[in-house]
Amino acid sequence: MKVRRTWAWLAILALVLAACANEGGGGSEEPSEADESEPAAESQPAESADAGEQSFLERAEAGEFEGTTVDILAQWVEAEADNFEGNFADFEERTGIDINYEGVTDYTTVLNVRVEGGDAPDIAQIAQPGLMRSLQADGHLVNLSEFMDVDQLREDYIESFIDLASVDGDLYGLYYKADLKSIVWYPNAAFEEAGYEIPETWDDLLALMDQIKADGGTPWCITQEHGEATGWVTTDWVEDVLLRTAPLETYDAWVAHEIPFDDPAVVNAANIVGEIFFGEGNVYGGPTAINATFVGDAQNPMFAEGGPDCWLHKQAAWIPSFWPADESTDPPTPLYEPGVDSSFFYLPPIDEEYGRPVLGGGDMLVMFDDRPEVRAVMEFFATPEAAEYWTQAGGFVSPNKDVPDDWYTTYPSSGLAEILAGADALRFDASDTMPAEVGAGTFWSGMVDWIANNGASTEEVLAEIEASWP
Amino acid sequence: MTTATTPLGAPSLRPIDIVRRLLAPLAGVVGILAIWWAIGFLVEEDGPANLLAGLYDTIGLDGQAEAIRERGIPTLTSKLILAVVALGVGVGGIWAVYIGANAVVERLGDTLKRRVLPWVFVGPALLLLSVYLVFPSVSTVATSLTEDGGAAENFGFVLTDPDMLVALRNNALWLVLATGGSVAIGLVIATLVDRVKREALAKTFIFLPLAISMVGAAVIWRFVYAWAPPGQPQIGLANAVWTSAGNDPVAWLQVPTLNTFALILIMVWLQTGFAMVVLSAAIKGVPTEVIEAARIDGARESQVFFRVIVPMIKGSIITVGTTIAIAVLKVFDIVFVTTGGRFESDVIANLMFTEFFRFRNFGHASALAVILFLAVVPLMVINVRNLRRQGIGS
Numbered sequence: 100m101k102v103r104r105t106w107a108w109l110a111i112l113a114l115v116l117a118a119c120a121n122e123g124g125g126g127s128e129e130p131s132e133a134d135e136s137e138p139a140a141e142s143q144p145a146e147s148a149d150a151g152e153q154s155f156l157e158r159a160e161a162g163e164f165e166g167t168t169v170d171i172l173a174q175w176v177e178a179e180a181d182n183f184e185g186n187f188a189d190f191e192e193r194t195g196i197d198i199n200y201e202g203v204t205d206y207t208t209v210l211n212v213r214v215e216g217g218d219a220p221d222i223a224q225i226a227q228p229g230l231m232r233s234l235q236a237d238g239h240l241v242n243l244s245e246f247m248d249v250d251q252l253r254e255d256y257i258e259s260f261i262d263l264a265s266v267d268g269d270l271y272g273l274y275y276k277a278d279l280k281s282i283v284w285y286p287n288a289a290f291e292e293a294g295y296e297i298p299e300t301w302d303d304l305l306a307l308m309d310q311i312k313a314d315g316g317t318p319w320c321i322t323q324e325h326g327e328a329t330g331w332v333t334t335d336w337v338e339d340v341l342l343r344t345a346p347l348e349t350y351d352a353w354v355a356h357e358i359p360f361d362d363p364a365v366v367n368a369a370n371i372v373g374e375i376f377f378g379e380g381n382v383y384g385g386p387t388a389i390n391a392t393f394v395g396d397a398q399n400p401m402f403a404e405g406g407p408d409c410w411l412h413k414q415a416a417w418i419p420s421f422w423p424a425d426e427s428t429d430p431p432t433p434l435y436e437p438g439v440d441s442s443f444f445y446l447p448p449i450d451e452e453y454g455r456p457v458l459g460g461g462d463m464l465v466m467f468d469d470r471p472e473v474r475a476v477m478e479f480f481a482t483p484e485a486a487e488y489w490t491q492a493g494g495f496v497s498p499n500k501d502v503p504d505d506w507y508t509t510y511p512s513s514g515l516a517e518i519l520a521g522a523d524a525l526r527f528d529a530s531d532t533m534p535a536e537v538g539a540g541t542f543w544s545g546m547v548d549w550i551a552n553n554g555a556s557t558e559e560v561l562a563e564i565e566a567s568w569p
Numbered sequence: 570m571t572t573a574t575t576p577l578g579a580p581s582l583r584p585i586d587i588v589r590r591l592l593a594p595l596a597g598v599v600g601i602l603a604i605w606w607a608i609g610f611l612v613e614e615d616g617p618a619n620l621l622a623g624l625y626d627t628i629g630l631d632g633q634a635e636a637i638r639e640r641g642i643p644t645l646t647s648k649l650i651l652a653v654v655a656l657g658v659g660v661g662g663i664w665a666v667y668i669g670a671n672a673v674v675e676r677l678g679d680t681l682k683r684r685v686l687p688w689v690f691v692g693p694a695l696l697l698l699s700v701y702l703v704f705p706s707v708s709t710v711a712t713s714l715t716e717d718g719g720a721a722e723n724f725g726f727v728l729t730d731p732d733m734l735v736a737l738r739n740n741a742l743w744l745v746l747a748t749g750g751s752v753a754i755g756l757v758i759a760t761l762v763d764r765v766k767r768e769a770l771a772k773t774f775i776f777l778p779l780a781i782s783m784v785g786a787a788v789i790w791r792f793v794y795a796w797a798p799p800g801q802p803q804i805g806l807a808n809a810v811w812t813s814a815g816n817d818p819v820a821w822l823q824v825p826t827l828n829t830f831a832l833i834l835i836m837v838w839l840q841t842g843f844a845m846v847v848l849s850a851a852i853k854g855v856p857t858e859v860i861e862a863a864r865i866d867g868a869r870e871s872q873v874f875f876r877v878i879v880p881m882i883k884g885s886i887i888t889v890g891t892t893i894a895i896a897v898l899k900v901f902d903i904v905f906v907t908t909g910g911r912f913e914s915d916v917i918a919n920l921m922f923t924e925f926f927r928f929r930n931f932g933h934a935s936a937l938a939v940i941l942f943l944a945v946v947p948l949m950v951i952n953v954r955n956l957r958r959q960g961i962g963s
Contacts, residue, residue, distance in 0.1 A: 325909075544911060
């Protein structure tokens with residue numbers, strides 16, 4: 100009898116403890132909630148097919164998803180993270196959806212680990228269409244065509260961005276941020292003082308280089324050391340020149356590997372790049388500096404005290420965040436202002452026949468978990484409002500054409516919007532689009548070796564890259 | 570495990586004895602519950618905040634509790650609470666579980682107990698090892714044989730791709746030079762330092778780099794090897810010295826093959842201290858009578874070293890050599906931080922990382938892992954055999 104009673108006490112004690120555990124940890128509530136939403140999400144596609152129904156964004160605005168959380172993983176940190184969060188702060192306030200943003204610079208690694216570990220974020224940013232395609236092939240991505248109006252998106256967006264984010268006619272990525280690579284930075288005041296003029300044609304550019312050299316200066320700041328990513332600066336150069344010396348069809352066929360990687364057009368483009376890279380006195384520090392100096396430090400000599408040590412720097416519009424700054428404050432105070440101390444011009448066309456093409460890059464958002472609130476957030480990111488804050492803060496260009504021009508008030512956004520408006524064609528960074536083994540592998544390492552050998556055996560290097568295509 | 574059996578046979582038990590007997594199993598139950606609760610707590614994002622709020626509630630500070638529920642708590646506080654809970658419940662809980670399990674096994678018959686008891690204590694460790702070591706290993710081998718293009722494609726790629734061959738060559742260089750360099754320099758220093766007055770101080774300096782993580786060391790040496798255009802101030806130590814002798818600066822990390830030697834030097838700098846400490850202890854274990862006898866017999870100092878000391882500490886040299894060799898074969902951090910494998914400085918472990926995380930070629934990456942594993946196994950065998958011979962392992 101006594102024994103049995105003792106066990107009864109034990110059982111009661113266990114129950115009490117278990118109850119405490121639940122209360123203290125708040126433990127079991129959230130997982131069970133997630134469990135419930137899973138089947139609900141699966142049944143959604145059928146519902147949303149009805150045309151007359153409210154969109155998820157409208158339902159979110161009506162407060163239906165209040166209290167839910169959506170996780171986003173992207174590469175934007177520090178100031179860029181603040182700008183990104185500024186883009187959706189109002190949305191969170193209105194809808195009650197809590198957007199939990201995590202910024203990681205090495206996001207491809209983190210993303211792959213989390214996806215393979217079954218802990219994918221709800222939404223992630225991806226810069227390489229190649230990575231998107233392999234994630235899609237492994238069945239990790241949600242098909243956006245199931246709930247978003249792709250025809251409408253085609254009207255709202257620069258069309259090539261929709262095509263880039265599609266696989267077999269279905270949309271898996273939503274382009275959110277565009278990046279223009281065909282721009283060249285120069286030091287405003289010194290440029291004017293020296294009497295230099297912004298080149299309109301490739302011949303102008305070559306003449307300007309000669310003029311700078313005749314004045315005792317070094318024309319180009321070019322560096323590309325970036326750890327295991329070393330090499331992408333040169334691939335951008337080759338792509339930009341290829342766009343200016345060959346028809347768009349050639350570029351597209353090259354990216355899709357319908358023509359060999361070492362097609363004569365590509366060899367020609369590499370040779371033109373080589374003339375700049377390896378020409379005597381063209382690059383600050385010579386070819387060694389290109390491989391040995393960190394990519395973010397490229398433009399520092401332009402701000403040297405005794406006047407620019409190099410005058411021209413081809414790099415996308417994020418480079419100002421790497422310019423010299425006063426590191427004694429937190430955050431560091433910029434010493435030079437884009438648009439005032441250094442502005443950019445469009446890398447001039449080479450052959451009139453091919454017009455004014457622009458080489459771009461961009462970041463798309465992909466969706467891993469199909470829940471109504473995640474759909475609502477994706478739909479929100481397709482609206483102009485989701486670009487408002489960052490556009491006005493500067494440094495953001497939206498691929499969404501509905502974003503009003505008068506939001507692009509701050510340099511460099513304003514300058515980029517202008518170049519985009521005057522462009523005949525936009526093509527996406529080829530190395531980001533090719534399979535990663537080439538685009539983030541042999542194309543990069545091949546260009547590194549090419550520079551290490553001072554541009555010797557261009558054709559051999561390109562042939563080796565061709566051989567490595569998977 | 571704890572509740573099913575109640576073999577309380579003897580009728581003459583007093584209540585106090587029952588309580589005493591139940592105390593230990595009870596501890597086990599409490600331990601299991603505590604661990605269960607702690608896991609829930611650790612996976613819960615707002616766990617620490619909720620716990621703190623709950624504590625405030627219990628002691629009557631409702632206002633404070635409300636504030637925490639609304640605004641949360643600073644990350645540092647939250648992490649500290651997590652650490653305390655993890656430590657307390659982890660250690661305490663596991664201890665309680667062992668006590669409980671032991672108490673239950675104590676009740677079993679003598680023979681049964683003798684058989685079961687070791688498993689109770691080794692069991693959890695075995696289970697964790699299988700989950701975290703055995704299963705992943707088997708799964709990696711399986712992946713290397715099935716994923717991507719199957720075994721032939723994966724291993725064919727690993728053994729023929731030009732980048733792979735460069736990495737294999739580099740790993741061979743690393744294995745020979747880094748291991749040989751560390752052991753040889755460590756042995757020389759250990760011998761020399763043995764006759765120095767301030768031996769401890771000298772040894773400390775050599776030993777210090779070992780305390781630095783591989784990543785930390787690589788970052789330091791990145792600065793040492795830094796390059797600036799000729800004519801500019803050289804912030805890198807290596808180039809500052811090199812250019813002061815009138816030479817042009819060298820991009821140590823960017824020139825193929827030279828960079829591999831530069832990286833191997835980092836490893837030697839790190840591992841020499843380890844070799845020195847172990848070998849120094851071994852040298853001190855060589856009986857002075859033996860050395861004196863050799864000297865009396867007319868042996869020169871070099872002969873004493875090579876014919877007497879080295880053979881007598883052979884076991885230690887093998888142990889140190891194989892241990893360093895295993896670390897060297899798996900080298901990743903140094904290469905990843907300094908060159909990222911560019912400029913023909915790649916090694917197997919870094920290629921594995923690239924194939925896995927950048928290219929998502931899980932088959933290639935697994936095949937590389939298997940190759941690395943196969944390369945390490947013989948070294949492990951030598952090491953274990955050597956330890957057994959010395960009677961250290963059982």
